[in-house]
Amino acid sequence: MAKQYAFSVNIGKCTGCKACQIACKDKNNLPEGIRWRRVFQYEGGEWINQNGQMIPSNVYAYSVSAACMHCQNPVCTQVCPAAAMTKRDDGIVLIDQDKCIGCRYCSWACPYGAPQFNEDLGVMTKCNMCADLVDMGERPACVEACPYRALDFGPIEDVQKKYGKFAAPAPLPDPNITHPSVVYVANKSTKTSGDTSGQLKNLEEL
Amino acid sequence: MNTREWALLIFSILAQLAVGMMLVLMIVRTYAVRKLGEEKAAELTEMPFYIVVPIMVVAMVASLFHLGKVMHVIGAVPNLGTSWMSREVVFAVIFMILTAVFAFLQWRKIGSASLLVIIGWITAVVGLVLVYCMGMTYMLPAQPAWNSLATPVNFYLAALLLGVVGTAAALVAVYARIQKNAALDEFVKLTLQNLAITGIVLLGLEFLVLPLYLVFLSTQGTAAIHSLGSMFNVYSVVLAFRLILVFVGAGLLAAYLFRKASASGNEKMLANLAYSAFALVLLGEVLARFLFYATHYRIGI
Numbered sequence: 436m437a438k439q440y441a442f443s444v445n446i447g448k449c450t451g452c453k454a455c456q457i458a459c460k461d462k463n464n465l466p467e468g469i470r471w472r473r474v475f476q477y478e479g480g481e482w483i484n485q486n487g488q489m490i491p492s493n494v495y496a497y498s499v500s501a502a503c504m505h506c507q508n509p510v511c512t513q514v515c516p517a518a519a520m521t522k523r524d525d526g527i528v529l530i531d532q533d534k535c536i537g538c539r540y541c542s543w544a545c546p547y548g549a550p551q552f553n554e555d556l557g558v559m560t561k562c563n564m565c566a567d568l569v570d571m572g573e574r575p576a577c578v579e580a581c582p583y584r585a586l587d588f589g590p591i592e593d594v595q596k597k598y599g600k601f602a603a604p605a606p607l608p609d610p611n612i613t614h615p616s617v618v619y620v621a622n623k624s625t626k627t628s629g630d631t632s633g634q635l636k637n638l639e640e641l
Numbered sequence: 642m643n644t645r646e647w648a649l650l651i652f653s654i655l656a657q658l659a660v661g662m663m664l665v666l667m668i669v670r671t672y673a674v675r676k677l678g679e680e681k682a683a684e685l686t687e688m689p690f691y692i693v694v695p696i697m698v699v700a701m702v703a704s705l706f707h708l709g710k711v712m713h714v715i716g717a718v719p720n721l722g723t724s725w726m727s728r729e730v731v732f733a734v735i736f737m738i739l740t741a742v743f744a745f746l747q748w749r750k751i752g753s754a755s756l757l758v759i760i761g762w763i764t765a766v767v768g769l770v771l772v773y774c775m776g777m778t779y780m781l782p783a784q785p786a787w788n789s790l791a792t793p794v795n796f797y798l799a800a801l802l803l804g805v806v807g808t809a810a811a812l813v814a815v816y817a818r819i820q821k822n823a824a825l826d827e828f829v830k831l832t833l834q835n836l837a838i839t840g841i842v843l844l845g846l847e848f849l850v851l852p853l854y855l856v857f858l859s860t861q862g863t864a865a866i867h868s869l870g871s872m873f874n875v876y877s878v879v880l881a882f883r884l885i886l887v888f889v890g891a892g893l894l895a896a897y898l899f900r901k902a903s904a905s906g907n908e909k910m911l912a913n914l915a916y917s918a919f920a921l922v923l924l925g926e927v928l929a930r931f932l933f934y935a936t937h938y939r940i941g942i
Contacts, residue, residue: 475942501942510783516726518719536716537709539645540726546783546941557709608941612782631863
């Protein structure tokens with residue numbers, strides 16, 4: 436298999452502080468409303484009423500930090516009419532903003548909401564895995580910024596060796612569509628894609 | 642729905658109207674030549690063929706408004722290998738050019754009648770391929786509300802239906818302005834009658850496809866249920882009007898048109914009916930397309 440970089444996120448370690456999201460915005464100078472990395476707060480369960488007292492039972496909440504998955508089957512590169520989206524030899528999926536015509540077709544096709552439209556530039560933008568830093572042998576800004584060391588990055592074989600192969604925490608979609616280059620370490624609350632017991636609770640932040 | 646999706650709505654409706662009219666007009670023309678001879682057939686069908694060109698040009702101009710960078714539009718072509726949108730753009734451009742070539746040859750009387758017929762049929766077939774590409778463009782696994790057979794089927798039904806009522810309206814407009822004779826009277830009445838029957842059949846098919854589609858959607862997971870929910874809550878009025886307009890209003894009109902066309906009815910009444918049928922079907926299709934763009938939800942995040 437060709438080289439493929441991947442992110443990993445340890446859901447058990449993540450507190451949903453969004454330092455990764457802010458580090459990304461800072462590093463990439465993103466305008467208001469554009470978040471290449473987003474933190475999804477997924478909550479569910481219910482409280483039990485026992486003799487007038489509410490007793491917590493199966494209530495759960497966890498955060499899922501997600502950016503572009505630099506998929507092994509990237510639908511964005513396939514649907515882009517301008518061929519502006521390409522996959523590098525190291526697996527990083529990039530948008531050539533000179534080629535992009537701003538039709539937003541990729542944003543319809545990507546189940547991870549990674550390509551986002553920049554109104555000022557008139558083109559799509561998305562996480563480039565801090566390719567400039569990676570090229571210098573450094574790690575992406577989000578990974579560096581995580582105060583809990585919940586995020587990691589590396590060649591997918593190494594990442595999978597360290598953290599396993601789970602890529603389907605709810606509310607993320609079924610990984611079989613695009614084969615994302617990502618690994619999540621589940622905690623005891625983590626539900627699987629397609630779960631309907633919980634809900635996204637921070638919609639206004641996303 | 643935002644401005645950019647309105648651009649797509651206008652493009653898709655007008656392009657399908659143009660394709661439908663091109664196809665139906667070629668069929669009408671073929672019969673007209675047989676029944677009325679080359680000269681009278683040309684007199685009746687030339688003007689409607691000219692109308693197809695500006696319809697397609699307006700569609701193409703509208704489509705530009707959904708781009709973030711209009712000047713880069715030529716860049717929408719390179720990914721023909723995998724992108725249905727590239728294919729859609731290419732076939733739309735070829736179709737537009739062919740309609741213009743057809744109109745030009747017809748206008749300047751260049752080439753033989755059979756050459757015109759060949760180009761006309763090629764144009765119609767390219768149009769049908771365009772509608773197929775348009776349907777496939779929306780068949781995205783991440784968009785359950787679009788990713789069903791209903792999308793291409795509805796696009797073809799819209800193209801044929803708009804083509805039928807558009808052609809009927811254009812024919813009565815021409816008919817009022819040309820010198821009549823018994824054979825022409827008979828031909829126009831018969832043609833309108835056939836167009837009305839075809840329209841009713843197509844409306845019936847739409848009436849069949851919609852509930853099947855809604856049932857299918859209910860089995861396609863959370864995002865699809867979300868689409869259904871928004872169709873029946875936020876946009877329930879649009880859905881209701883779409884049904885009323887297309888199935889009751891236009892259906893009745895088509896039936897009425899059929900009845901009037903059968904008897905030697907009032908000519909002006911007939912024209913108004915044809916125009917109204919076109920207006921109602923067009924509005925119905927616009928509402929349907931509005932729902933298409935307004936109620937799609939992506940799976941995932």
